[in-house]
Amino acid sequence: MKKLSLKFLILFSIFTLFSNPSYVRDPAKIKDGTLISTNNNMTLYVFDKDSEGSGKSECNDQCAKNWPPFSLTEKEKSHGHGKFKVITRNDGTLQWTTKSGKPLYFYAKDEKLGDKLGDNLNNLWKVVK
Numbered sequence: 001m002k003k004l005s006l007k008f009l010i011l012f013s014i015f016t017l018f019s020n021p022s023y024v025r026d027p028a029k030i031k032d033g034t035l036i037s038t039n040n041n042m043t044l045y046v047f048d049k050d051s052e053g054s055g056k057s058e059c060n061d062q063c064a065k066n067w068p069p070f071s072l073t074e075k076e077k078s079h080g081h082g083k084f085k086v087i088t089r090n091d092g093t094l095q096w097t098t099k100s101g102k103p104l105y106f107y108a109k110d111e112k113l114g115d116k117l118g119d120n121l122n123n124l125w126k127v128v129k
Helices: 002-019 062-066 076-080
Strands: 026-033 034-037 045-047 084-088 094-098 125-127
Touching: 094 125
Parallel strands: none
Antiparallel strands: 026 034, 045 125, 084 094
């Protein structure tokens, strides 16, 4: 009976921790000097044509296929994050930005963890550090 109670207590504690809205995991973190997504550990980039704080992305349509936006759900947005902001893209989806409002992207050709193949591509894309 004690083993069952201990297992229940552990599972209940884990469930409570992750279902509690006050527990919020940042969408990205610095690893080895580079900002990466906490969801997939892939490198994040900014686009020089995006203006900080403009509330919009200049990378749409084909550009967004090559540079997928670092998107989020409405539920994630409702938790609020001090280090990151959110914009609504032209297609209505939500995208994470830096604290200063620069939209964040992945590079479609980055295939494995640690790839930074898009860094300084066309002198417009930069890895976030």
